[in-house]
Structure formats: structure tokens, C-alpha cells
Amino acid sequence: MKHSQKRTFMDIEKMSSDEFKAFCRSGNKNHFTRIRKMPLQDLLFTMINRKGLTLALELRNYMKLAHPGVSISKPGYLKQRMKLNPDAFLELYKYHNRNFYTDSTFSTYKDHLILAADGSDINIPTTAKTLKLYGSASRKNTKPQAQIGLGCIYDVMNRMILESDYNKVKFDEMRLAEKQMERIPETIGSIPYIIIMDRGYPSTPAFIHMMDKDIKFIVRLKSSDYKKEQSSLAENDQIVKIKLDKSRIRHYEGTPDGERMKELGEISLRMVKILLENGSLEVLATNLSQTEFQTEEIKELYHMRWGIETA
Template identity: 85%
Template structure:
């Protein structure tokens, strides 16, 4: 049995367990106790199977496969959804992740997981309720667009979303990342990790907090961050002392952060200058020692951060995370977390297939990888048959068929290939290069 298959079947068992049913009751202990046309596990399966069609078609297609001859009305379905704890799928994908990292087959860089933190805005239905709860885009338009600020921590090598939180569209990314980092051990245990962050994250209190917690980090600095220290660098990779004078403490006066800065007086950060293709430099701050990771490795690690941008693109484009069931905030959160669960499930299966592919001896010119878009489409179309199957042997056969279909769809990896951007040119309503998977 494949590792991903075992984890998928464990997820299904959890969904059907009484313990999970209790967790799914948002506020009333009597929810999901009566025998209905669509019990709790069916309700959850419809969300995993969601393809962004009209709700009437989604329900028709699901009931036709799962319960032929039975139908359910949209009001009845939505009434059940309003009873569901929106954190149900958040709990489910974290359960899947814990099982993933309990296995020793995950990928690391010098025995470290490489994590990236970033946020992204999701367009949501614009109503008075969503505008008040989450806010809107800052762009000056005649009509506001409600948005949710989604903040995630992402394992860039194993392509797993470890933490996700929905916030107002304008939120403090660094403070959220600090809270999320404190929860990370609940998923990965004591596996060492390095967190990579972009220019929006640097802050002295954050650096102190991570160093106090022995969290390893690499953060890109803006030009004005520790400008004096950056200008005084005599080497491209050196340890720099950051002194906390009154100008740096003043804005934190009267807070715990300010008191901690006074107590320390200074900290030492390693600053690494990396040349860019345009002739400029990027400056990275880290607490990794030169004996652990050399300059080239620091540069390589930071540029792995781009994978979280790709992950957001997958959520928005291939998995259609912004294609919501309804307008109520509880439905929006359910759709977001269920989409993240499906993303992690797909990547788990793909990673299994890629690992098997790497073990095979081939004479191909390029290293091959699994086509992610096609894999997501296969999973969205066929997973439903595994979810509703009760016979374990048949369930295994169905999973193996999905796995084999996914393994056949390969694309070459061409490193350092670049294309000139043609944004706005040759635009068409239906792209030839980015077809939908479902």
C-alpha cells in the first residue's frame, strides 16, 4: 500500500468517526445526530468533490453517484452546511499532515524542513457582512471588492500547507507568522526547520522572538532595514551587530518588545548580499551560522521561497479557491479550508508518484515530474468513488487506478528556463497553455 493511500484511507476513517462528528458540531451538541438524506460524512464528501458548478448541479452529480434515486434541495443542503464547524477541514488537513510527517519519507535540505511564510488576498463575494468582517481592496474603484487575507506557512520541498489562517485583508503578516510558528511542532514534532520570509516580514521584535525560541530563519531585508549596518558591510557575508539605541526602542516604548530590546542592548545577525541579474543586490538576514550553511546555500534556500507563490497560484487557478458555494462567512471558511485539504492530498499522492518515478532508471534527456494540473483534475473527478466505497479491497483498487493515471502524466523539468513576460499581449478568454483541469 502506498504511503499516500494509507493516509487517505485514515482521513476517511476520521471523517466517519464519532470523535470527528463531535468536532464538526459548530455550536449545538444535537447537530448531525438525526438520520437524514445527507449525513455528516456525505456533507464533507460533497465539499471535497466540489467542482465550482452551480449548487444544483453539484448536488445532482454527487447524489447520482453516492445515492442514486435520491435528491436533496439546495435550502436543505445549505441548512446542514450552516451547522458545520468551519474548522472541520482545517482539523482534517492537519491530521493528514501529522500522519505525513510521522513517516520518514518526506524531503529535507541538510536534515531541515524548508518552510516559507507569506500572505495573499482572496476575492470573496461582496456583501455588507463580508465587507464589515474582512474589509475590501485598497484600490480606488466605484464598487468595493471584499477580500479575505489568507496567511500560510508552506513546506516548499514537500508542497504541504502546514498552517493557514483567514484574516481581514490588511493584517500583520509577521505577528500571524509568529503565532503559526508556535503551532508548527504540533504537526511536525521535533523535526528541525528553517523559515524563509520576504521583505514584508522583517522586524526587530520578530528577530528577537525567533532567536529566543531557537527558530532558524532567513529573511530578505528592504534597503532601509538596518540601513547603517548594510552600508557598513565590508564583506558580502558577515556577522553584523544591531545595537538598540533609543531611535530603535522608541517606537516599542512601554511594550514587552521594548523592554526586551533594552534588556538585550544588541543582537548579532548574519547578513548575506546576493547579486541579482539586474545588477542590484538583495540582502538576507539570518541566524544560520556559516559553518551550517555557506553563502551559496543561503541564496539557494531563499530562492526556494518562490514555491509558496506557486502554491497560491495553484489554489487560485487550478483549485479555484475563490469559486465559493455561497456568500455567508461560514461557507467561505469551509470552502477555503476544504480546498487546502484537497491541495495537500493531491500533493501527497503526486509526491509518492514522483518518488517512484525517480527510482526508475530512464534515459530521458530531462528529469521528469508529474503534471500537477492533470493530477488535480483526475483526483477531483475520481476521488468521489473512493470516498463512497465501503469495500476495502475495491477501495484499494480504485486508489491504485488513480495513482497509475496520475503517474502517466509527465512533464520535463527544464531548470533555468525563462520566458519574456507578455502580460496583456495575445490575451484570450480561454488560454491554450492554462486549461482548466475540471
């Protein structure tokens, strides 16, 4: 990426600041004030640059490179690590991303960032504590396996993870994505973006929330979503009116979403049929205008979503 060296030096400068050092102290204002074998900056570097080796090898390789002739024991290193406020990495992550989007060299598609939302399940060590906090992915009456649910929003053209949250193994991906979209302007400012989502995300309230906030989206529909409207499509790309009748409001009765659906009465979605590489036909729902984005461009944009799967 252009100017990546400049941003790396900015990150290092941030790590060296008194303000950041104070932020990193986990409960004791005297932490990281004395000169030790593993000062704060080195501690952060060792954690960011892990290669998947044993801790002893990681420490030996790092010290050989950064401080030749100096060694640190595992207990000494772990003692230093326990002093670190783990939110230090979140602070650095946000700082780095903000700097990236203040630089005009990032890539866009028709002046829009192309963002993708997705979730994934990740195995974590199974203990009584992790099972209680996050839950098990195993079937009933089988050996439990603790898992977390990870939800991310990813800039597919610039290969940057903008938002990432861990949750219980079973979580509402769309609800999390909405919270993450609320935070995105803190990183990218007023740069317009298009959010792309796979099946499992969409719901009528979710579409309404995004349209109310003028968020542009492309979402792959399940065959059961708006089944009547999908089956009646006369063209491969057309605007469809979705009647918000009692059957669609029933599930949200008595909630702000239900009241908003009653108030609107109907919504309009653009439905685009696309032929996937495996030969199956899928329908995408979007609020992108037909004049600004052609049918083939909608297909191209949705295909970009694959970047979050490999990220």
C-alpha cells in the same frame, strides 16, 4: 506523495468515527444521527471535492459516482450543510498534517523542514457585514470591495500548508507568523525547521523573538532595513553586529520589546548578498551558521520560498 493513499484512508476513518461526528454537529446533538440521502461523510466529500461548477452540477456528478440512481435537491443539501460545524475542516486539516509528519518519508534539507511565510489579499462578497468584519481594499470615495488578508506558513519541499489564518484586510503579517510558529510544533513535533520570509516581515523585535526561541530564519531585507550596516558590508557573506541604540529602541519605548532591546544592547545577524535572476542585488539576513550553511546554500534556500507564491 508516498503513503498518500494510506493517509486518505485514515482521514476517511476519522470522518466515520463517532467522536468526529459529534464534533461536526453544529449546536444539535441529533444532527447526522439519522440515515439520509446526504449523510455526514458524503456532505464532507462533496465540499472537499468541489470542482468550481454550479452546485446543481456538483451534486449531480457526485451522486452519480457515489450513489447511482439517487439524487438530492439543492434545498435538501443546503439544509444538511447548515447543520455542519465549519471547524470540522480545521480538525481534519490538522489531523491529516499531523499524520503526514509522523511518517518518515517527508523531505528535508540538511534534516530541516523548509517553511515559507507569506500573506495575500483575497476578494470576498461585498456586503455590509463583510465590510464591517474585514474592511475594504478600495481607495476612499470609490466603490468598496470587501477583502480578507490571508496569512500562511507553507512547507515548500513537501507542498503542505501547515498554518493558515484569515484576518482583516490590513494585518500585521509578522505578528501573525509568530503566532503560527507557536502552533507549528503541534503538527511537526520536534522536527527542526528554517522559516523563510520576504521583505515586509522583518523587524528587530521579530529577529530577537525568533533567536530567543532558537528558530532558524532567512529574511530578505528592504534597502531601508539596517541601511548603515548594509552599506558597510565588505564581503558578500559576513556577520554584522546591530547596535540597539536609542534611535532603534525609540519606537518600542515602554514595551516588552523595548525592554528586551535595552537588555541585549546589540544583536548579531549574518548578512548575505545575493544576485537575483533579474540582475538586482538583494541582502538576506539569517541566523544560520556559516559552517553549516554555505553562501550558495542560503541563496538556494531563499529561492525555495517561491513555492508559497505558486501554492
